[in-house]
Amino acid sequence: MNILTFDSDDKLNEAGAGIITGVVQTNKRAVLGLATGGTPVGLYKHVVSDFKRGMFSFKNVTTFNLDEYIGLPASHPESYHSYMRQHLFDHIDIQPSQAHVPNGNVPDPKAECARYDEMIEDSGQIDLQLLGLGHNGHIGFNEPAHALTRGTHIVDLAEETRQANARFFDSIEEVPTQAITMGVGTILKAKMILLVVKGADKADIVQRALQGPITTDCPASLLQTHPHLVVLLDRAAAEKLA
Ligand code: F6R
Numbered sequence: 001m002n003i004l005t006f007d008s009d010d011k012l013n014e015a016g017a018g019i020i021t022g023v024v025q026t027n028k029r030a031v032l033g034l035a036t037g038g039t040p041v042g043l044y045k046h047v048v049s050d051f052k053r054g055m056f057s058f059k060n061v062t063t064f065n066l067d068e069y070i071g072l073p074a075s076h077p078e079s080y081h082s083y084m085r086q087h088l089f090d091h092i093d094i095q096p097s098q099a100h101v102p103n104g105n106v107p108d109p110k111a112e113c114a115r116y117d118e119m120i121e122d123s124g125q126i127d128l129q130l131l132g133l134g135h136n137g138h139i140g141f142n143e144p145a146h147a148l149t150r151g152t153h154i155v156d157l158a159e160e161t162r163q164a165n166a167r168f169f170d171s172i173e174e175v176p177t178q179a180i181t182m183g184v185g186t187i188l189k190a191k192m193i194l195l196v197v198k199g200a201d202k203a204d205i206v207q208r209a210l211q212g213p214i215t216t217d218c219p220a221s222l223l224q225t226h227p228h229l230v231v232l233l234d235r236a237a238a239e240k241l242a
Helices: 009-026 041-052 080-087 109-122 159-168 184-189 200-211 219-225
Strands: 002-006 031-034 062-065 067-069 128-131 153-156 178-181 192-197 229-234
Touching (some): 041 080, 109 153, 192 219, 200 219
Antiparallel strands (some): 153 178
């Protein structure tokens, strides 16, 4: 595992964007696994400005997002479809048909999970998987559990997760209770994983995830088993690391 710590948010975002653009520049047909949430917003901004300088193209790139809420239409401002359009897809030349986000607004979410897994399988292998980290150690929406799930599946969101995400909605009642998420097995199958974590409120979970026991109680701790894990932290998030 390669842990890099940054004093400046901008430098961290620049480094994260550099890793993503590096993958796309060296492999025009790259398959990227993408995340949403507060953490990667600045990183996507850097990717967009690099793209606008004509440094590379996403024309042949395929992306798979980690997750989507169940019950929100794609057009809802807080859906992860909307997030990705706002922060990345609307500003680059990716083919919309190649930018995949699970559809959480279908009559049969289970069938959607199977369809999503099939598409990931058909794409070969995810070259780079971008991840944020939940306060309880979740990656994607794989919440702490006795057993983790390999493929894409439906999850009940932990109360803690709904509370953390309530900041994006008018009230906690509006935060969906379920989501579709890529499984930990799929995440770990990526060739390279880029975990980005910011803020003092994540310092404890960063320590548990990277230096604590490998346990399904902290799904991110499974990342310790990955041969190509790069972790970008700000000083505050890195504070409790030994
Ligand atoms: C988002 C995702 C989540 C977030 C995590 C951290 O697609 O899969 O695991 O990465 O909840 O969220 P932020 O960055 O908002 O703290």
